[in-house]
Amino acid sequence: MQFDIRDAGLSAEGRLRIEWADRQMPVLSTIRERFAAEKPLAGLRLGACLHVTTETANLARTLQAGGCDVFLCASNPLSTQDDVAAALVEDFGIPTFAIRGEDRDTYYGHIHAILDAEPNLTMDDGCDVVSTLHAERPEQAAQVIGGSEETTTGVIRLRAMAEDNALKYPMIAVNDAATKHLFDNRYGTGQSTIDGLIRATNILLAGKKVVVCGYGQCGRGVATRARGHGAHVIVTEVDPLRALEATMDGYEVMPIGEAAAVGDIFVTVTGDIRVISWEHMEQMKDGAILANSGHFDVEIAVHADPRKPDAPTLDKLAVGRRLMRNSLEEFTLADGRKLYLAGDGRLVNLAAAEGHPASVMDMSFANQALVAEYLARNGRDLAPGVYDVPTEIDRAVARLKLESMGIRIDALTEEQQAYLTSWQHGT
Numbered sequence: 001m002q003f004d005i006r007d008a009g010l011s012a013e014g015r016l017r018i019e020w021a022d023r024q025m026p027v028l029s030t031i032r033e034r035f036a037a038e039k040p041l042a043g044l045r046l047g048a049c050l051h052v053t054t055e056t057a058n059l060a061r062t063l064q065a066g067g068c069d070v071f072l073c074a075s076n077p078l079s080t081q082d083d084v085a086a087a088l089v090e091d092f093g094i095p096t097f098a099i100r101g102e103d104r105d106t107y108y109g110h111i112h113a114i115l116d117a118e119p120n121l122t123m124d125d126g127c128d129v130v131s132t133l134h135a136e137r138p139e140q141a142a143q144v145i146g147g148s149e150e151t152t153t154g155v156i157r158l159r160a161m162a163e164d165n166a167l168k169y170p171m172i173a174v175n176d177a178a179t180k181h182l183f184d185n186r187y188g189t190g191q192s193t194i195d196g197l198i199r200a201t202n203i204l205l206a207g208k209k210v211v212v213c214g215y216g217q218c219g220r221g222v223a224t225r226a227r228g229h230g231a232h233v234i235v236t237e238v239d240p241l242r243a244l245e246a247t248m249d250g251y252e253v254m255p256i257g258e259a260a261a262v263g264d265i266f267v268t269v270t271g272d273i274r275v276i277s278w279e280h281m282e283q284m285k286d287g288a289i290l291a292n293s294g295h296f297d298v299e300i301a302v303h304a305d306p307r308k309p310d311a312p313t314l315d316k317l318a319v320g321r322r323l324m325r326n327s328l329e330e331f332t333l334a335d336g337r338k339l340y341l342a343g344d345g346r347l348v349n350l351a352a353a354e355g356h357p358a359s360v361m362d363m364s365f366a367n368q369a370l371v372a373e374y375l376a377r378n379g380r381d382l383a384p385g386v387y388d389v390p391t392e393i394d395r396a397v398a399r400l401k402l403e404s405m406g407i408r409i410d411a412l413t414e415e416q417q418a419y420l421t422s423w424q425h426g427t
């Protein structure tokens with residue numbers, strides 16, 4: 001078996017942590033038991049590019065129980081948990097290609113290793129497997145039945161591919177399932193971003209001005225949790241509806257050009273590029289802390305962008321740089337001010353903490369497992385394009401999650417059902 005991991009000797013620790021996470025993933029465990037009996041993925045090869053965490057390990061075990069050969073690589077150079085990668089290889093026999101801190105070449109080398117396995121199903125978090133396959137090995141698309149995408153940024157890239165008529169096989173947008181984005185993006189990103197920020201800095205949030213850039217589901221989660229810690233939260237937005245929601249949710253809303261001068265802590269969660277630019281950094285207070293929780297490390301202008309090599313960036317303009325503690329770097333500017341960057345500007349919740357807690361990934365990954373089964377059955381009948389998760393799957397995940405929490409709900413009476421489908425009743 002081929003693999004590329006940091007240290008196989010870490011497997012015992014990884015195995016225990018995977019087991020602990022599994023206790024919080026009852027929906028996925030239920031699916032795993034059924035998959036082991038029914039083998040809906042038998043004979044297939046599945047290439048997955050996901051954050052290599054304890055939760056992902058439990059998804060990989062579930063897919064393997066479904067009868068397919070799973071090949072796994074990292075979807076971010078800084079999110080891999082090396083002990084988990086070791087356990088996946090040593091204890092579960094899953095070819096894993098992921099090393100925390102890997103450089104760009106190794107990152108893409110690992111994606112190529114997944115493509116070398118000639119997958120029939122792909123599973124992405126950020127669209128890097130799909131885009132690499134289409135850009136470099138388009139002939140491989142013919143053997144892919146379909147794929148799934150975990151995150152908002154990946155779905156945006158897929159829709160752009162579909163718009164360009166570049167997409168060669170059907171993709172299911174797992175991110176857009178209600179049981180994914182309403183929980184994972186909001187509660188998962190909310191809690192784990194604050195977790196990453198605190199682990200990187202150990203600062204007190206109470207009384208600080210926290211600027212949250214972006215008020216999508218992730219931004220809402222971060223804003224709510226920061227407020228829960230006693231921070232004064234400022235939201236920046238480009239969408240008038242979201243800005244209005246943020247205002248009525250009780251946050252101060254202003255442009256980043258104004259927020260830059262007042263914030264103590266900045267968190268970007270927009271999915272877009274250069275949301276915090278060098279011009280904004282020039283206005284920031286001495287000691288400001290910057291973190292990103294969007295998928296790519298482009299939201300804060302830290303590193304030179306090959307598409308805009310002359311744009312001013314923090315790493316070019318800082319006159320000094322020190323690693324202050326794990327996941328926290330200090331940049332000294334020419335005027336003496338210091339700015340602090342958590343998690344190298346990469347997803348702070350995974351780079352400085354452990355990502356979303358297992359009980360929320362339970363729903364996201366239950367969707368992934370059920371979508372893989374759906375694609376194995378129906379993918380050959382779907383034209384290339386981006387599809388929603390079938391409603392039956394979304395609702396089944398919600399039902400199973402409620403059951404696992406011991407929560408029962410009401411059913412409509414016949415009279416109520418009839419009322420909802422009639423138009424005759426008025427005042």
Ligand code: ADE
Pocket residue numbers: 050051052053054055056188350354355356357358361
């Ligand atoms: N994305 C965010 N948190 C995650 C986690 N814990 N595992 C896998 N992917 C994630």
